[in-house]
Amino acid sequence: MNKVVAFLFGLICFSSQSFAATAPKPYVPDEPVPAAASKPVLKKTIVVKRTVKTPIATAKVSKTKPPVKPLVTKTAPVAKTTKAGKIKATKNSTVTNMALNSTQRLNKYSRVQKNKSHQLAQHVDAKPARIASRSAAPVNTTPAANPTRVTNIPLTSGSPFLDSSSALVMNANTGRMIYGKNAARRTPIASITKLMTSMVVLDAKLSMDQPITISDADVDRVKKSSSRLEVGTTLSRYDTMWLALMSSENRAAHSLARTYPGGTSAFVAAMNRKARSLGMNHTVFYDPTGLNKDNTSTAADLALMVQAAYRYPQIRQFTTSTDHDIISASGRQLHYKNSNALVREGVWDIQLSKTGYIKEAGRCLVMVAEVQSKPMVMVFLDAGATSGRISDARNIKTWLERQPTNQLG
Numbered sequence: 001m002n003k004v005v006a007f008l009f010g011l012i013c014f015s016s017q018s019f020a021a022t023a024p025k026p027y028v029p030d031e032p033v034p035a036a037a038s039k040p041v042l043k044k045t046i047v048v049k050r051t052v053k054t055p056i057a058t059a060k061v062s063k064t065k066p067p068v069k070p071l072v073t074k075t076a077p078v079a080k081t082t083k084a085g086k087i088k089a090t091k092n093s094t095v096t097n098m099a100l101n102s103t104q105r106l107n108k109y110s111r112v113q114k115n116k117s118h119q120l121a122q123h124v125d126a127k128p129a130r131i132a133s134r135s136a137a138p139v140n141t142t143p144a145a146n147p148t149r150v151t152n153i154p155l156t157s158g159s160p161f162l163d164s165s166s167a168l169v170m171n172a173n174t175g176r177m178i179y180g181k182n183a184a185r186r187t188p189i190a191s192i193t194k195l196m197t198s199m200v201v202l203d204a205k206l207s208m209d210q211p212i213t214i215s216d217a218d219v220d221r222v223k224k225s226s227s228r229l230e231v232g233t234t235l236s237r238y239d240t241m242w243l244a245l246m247s248s249e250n251r252a253a254h255s256l257a258r259t260y261p262g263g264t265s266a267f268v269a270a271m272n273r274k275a276r277s278l279g280m281n282h283t284v285f286y287d288p289t290g291l292n293k294d295n296t297s298t299a300a301d302l303a304l305m306v307q308a309a310y311r312y313p314q315i316r317q318f319t320t321s322t323d324h325d326i327i328s329a330s331g332r333q334l335h336y337k338n339s340n341a342l343v344r345e346g347v348w349d350i351q352l353s354k355t356g357y358i359k360e361a362g363r364c365l366v367m368v369a370e371v372q373s374k375p376m377v378m379v380f381l382d383a384g385a386t387s388g389r390i391s392d393a394r395n396i397k398t399w400l401e402r403q404p405t406n407q408l409g
Helices: 002-022 035-061 071-079 083-136 190-203 237-246 250-258 263-277 299-309 313-319 341-345 388-401
Strands: 166-171 177-181 211-213 234-236 323-327 333-337 350-358 362-371 374-383
Touching (some): 166 299, 190 237, 190 250, 190 299, 190 362, 211 250, 299 362
Antiparallel strands (some): 211 234, 350 362
């Protein structure tokens, strides 16, 4: 019994000691803070470092995704934190800007190409409308006030190729320009001069029956050209003008000027005054025959001269005659022909004609011919080939016949 009691007592004592050992200690205010308490502070410092690294990693990601523009603004504050971070942010922003610039240039190029394609489509669609409106525009049939300023003469598609360096076509009645090629180019005009010579003689109202004798003063000493009209041959002013216009006889033309009141110098002065009165502001004459290369004009000016000469019945008659006979000083009968092959053929309805040639002027031709019942002034200057001026006239006539009548003035 005593053993049992002793065992129980010992058990109770052991249990009480164990409980006392495991009981919590009371709070002591003056107790120092244990070292383990510093661990949470270290954890906060690590978290701050991780936040610094996070935007840098974002900048690295921007290399793979360049189109996002805000990334450039986010890298700016990171550059202020650390030196290493600043270097990395600068490099990333440069790469981002390069990527954006390339993308912008590509997008701009695409927009420009798209706009060009759109404009081209509009241009193609609008082209027929412009052509239609131009064809429907009213035609101005008023003669040009200053024909020397002709710069926009219509050149219809399919215009003929001409050998002449300068050319012009004009309605003789209305003065409307139909076709032009270098119409304002100044060039020697050779024997086209004789139209002005004849107008000055007729304006002076000299007797056409007055006899004129060919003298040594009428011999060509400029070009040394030959003539069948012998010195001493006497003709009426009527016949003299006939040969000068129809066959381009130089001695006959010079004798007309020589027998003018005041002589040749007064005659040439009258020629230039007449040119100014007709508005031929780019024309000058130095002799009545055209042998002088300084007799120059333009196709536009000559169109005015032809239009004026067309009003003289004698000029129309003499220039369109196919032939004429005279008696020379030796008593021989001389047969003269028209220098224009188109007049000699007699196929065209030609109402005025004059040819010309010297080396400096080339082959020249002016005419008034009926085309589609309209009198057309035709001027061809400086054709190279012998038959160039005639071919040009034929080509122009064919081209005019294909044009609408209302386009011919």
